[in-house]
Amino acid sequence: MSNEMSPIDKAKFVAAKQATEYVTSGMKVGLGTGSTAAWLVQCLGEMVREEGLRIKGVPTSTRTAKLAREVGIEVITLDEAKWLDLTIDGTDEYDANLQLIKGGGGAHLQEKVVATASDRMIVIADASKKVETLGAFPLPVEVIPFGMQTTKALIEETLAGMDVLGQEVTQRQAGDDPFVTDEGNFILDLHLKRIGAPQTLSLALNQIPGVVENGLFLDICDTVIVGHGDGRVTVRDLSDDGGAEIHFNVLDDTNIFADLND
Incomplete structure (x- = not known):
């Protein structure tokens, strides 16, 4: 530097x-x-x-x-x-x-x-x-490793009914390996572009089995x-x-x- x-x-x-x-x-x-x-x-x-x-x-x-x-x-x-x-x-x-x-x-x-x-x-x-509407930055969702692909599919299904512009979900990587949190979990990044109803989305995500917490601080x-x-x-x-x-x-x-x- x-x-x-x-x-x-x-x-x-x-x-x-x-x-x-x-x-x-x-x-x-x-x-x-x-x-x-x-x-x-x-x-x-x-x-x-x-x-x-x-x-x-x-x-x-x-x-x-x-x-x-x-x-x-x-x-x-x-x-x-x-x-x-x-x-x-x-x-x-x-x-x-x-x-x-x-x-x-x-x-x-x-x-x-x-x-x-x-x-x-x-x-x-x-x-x-500073943004006018949340969502340009991918929304992180921490998930447990067990059944991660099933959790990912449930998240994608949930997003289909939400007020968002994008619905792509990707697993965060650390080089060639999955990113692992301090708690030993994985992170799925939700590329939503715009979140029209953050409260509704946050509640829906946290009700999905396998989801630990999402990155919306409301x-x-x-x-x-x-x-x-x-x-x-x-x-x-x-x-x-x-x-x-x-x-x-x-x-x-x-x-x-x-x-x-x-």
């Missing part, structure tokens, strides 16, 4: 940096998975080491847990935490009502469990994640923090009809987290 921040890296960084303003000592914080969430973990780790921030982090994947420990954040399980003050995570898509599609990194099951066990969920993203997110390549940050909160715009100054000649990979 270049020593100079790319616009997309800068957008992710300023969104993550703004999100740290919601974190105070003593909190139990859900830590998301993905490239944008990794910037957050790095920022929080810096605050732990240099400012004495005291938090307990509940990671949503083994990858996030490893990074959190490396930067000095105390890691606990959700069972140990019982309930969280806040979860901060990235997203693959969000709409004007702060409904989300997540799971591009294959961790949406743990992410949804952690987010719903929190007083508040904040999403950090770059501007490209009525879970409270705030979206959007970073821009020029260093601007836009904060959109469900309690604020207008949204607030905050500016950060980010050094152009230094990538302070140059070891992070997308």
